[in-house]
Amino acid sequence: MTIAVAPWLIAGLGLVVAIPVARWLRWVTYRKPDEEEMPIPGSRWWVVPILAISWWVLAWRVLVADPAQPGGSDPGADSPHARLIQAIVLVTLLVVALASVCLAAMDFDVHRLPDRLMWPSMGVLLVGLSIAGVVATEWGAILRVVLAGLACGGGYLLLALLSLARGSLAVGLGDVKLAALLGMGLGWFGWQTVLIGMYAGFLAGGVFALVLLLTRRVGRDGDLAYGPPMMVGAVLALLTSPGALSSLF
Numbered sequence: 526m527t528i529a530v531a532p533w534l535i536a537g538l539g540l541v542v543a544i545p546v547a548r549w550l551r552w553v554t555y556r557k558p559d560e561e562e563m564p565i566p567g568s569r570w571w572v573v574p575i576l577a578i579s580w581w582v583l584a585w586r587v588l589v590a591d592p593a594q595p596g597g598s599d600p601g602a603d604s605p606h607a608r609l610i611q612a613i614v615l616v617t618l619l620v621v622a623l624a625s626v627c628l629a630a631m632d633f634d635v636h637r638l639p640d641r642l643m644w645p646s647m648g649v650l651l652v653g654l655s656i657a658g659v660v661a662t663e664w665g666a667i668l669r670v671v672l673a674g675l676a677c678g679g680g681y682l683l684l685a686l687l688s689l690a691r692g693s694l695a696v697g698l699g700d701v702k703l704a705a706l707l708g709m710g711l712g713w714f715g716w717q718t719v720l721i722g723m724y725a726g727f728l729a730g731g732v733f734a735l736v737l738l739l740t741r742r743v744g745r746d747g748d749l750a751y752g753p754p755m756m757v758g759a760v761l762a763l764l765t766s767p768g769a770l771s772s773l774f
Contacts, residue, residue, distance in 0.1 A: 546572060576622070695751070
């Protein structure tokens with residue numbers, strides 16, 4: 526079996542894992558007491574293909590797009606432990622992707638990103654990537670992960686404060702923490718990937734808001750779930766990061 530088959534196998538595993546997750550989300554156990562009267566969301570069938578696609582992208586980016594060979598751009602690509610490093614990074618990102626899909630479903634429902642899922646996700650990501658960095662002896666990569674999380678979280682915190690000053694909650698603290706989470710994950714692959722991910726998240730958010738306005742799903746002053754577009758931006762960054770597109774052709 527060649528390594529190129531691995532993303533498809535992992536995507537298939539994602540389909541299997543997502544089915545009970547989609548059923549669990551329908552119980553809305555994440556709601557607060559003042560949210561219990563809100564309409565119960567419909568089927569979360571979309572969780573199944575979205576998780577599978579997310580896992581495929583991550584597996585492709587880590588295992589295929591930048592293989593462990595001399596000249597590779599990912600941290601540890603030249604290390605004799607390259608495959609172990611890739612495995613640690615991939616497992617870490619798969620866990621965080623699973624949590625992110627759940628967070629997206631919750632954000633669509635209550636326009637909130639619960640801390641009880643957000644903080645453990647950040648911890649798993651930081652610990653997993655730190656272990657990978659230690660194995661790879663790439664101390665700069667660990668530092669970049671931390672700085673990228675702080676930079677992205679700090680940028681969104683500024684946006685949240687500006688939004689609050691205008692009397693709006695368009696960007697909340699949940700989005701700030703999500704930006705830090707995504708920034709850390711993208712930071713492993715380099716600063717250019719971080720910048721693309723954040724910029725693509727803004728564009729995806731604008732397109733999402735425009736579609737909701739045109740379809741009259743929300744008014745001009747209405748609230749929208751901004752977390753999912755941010756996640757879409759991160760996925761696009763992994764697909765378009767340096768050296769990634771070339772492996773598709």
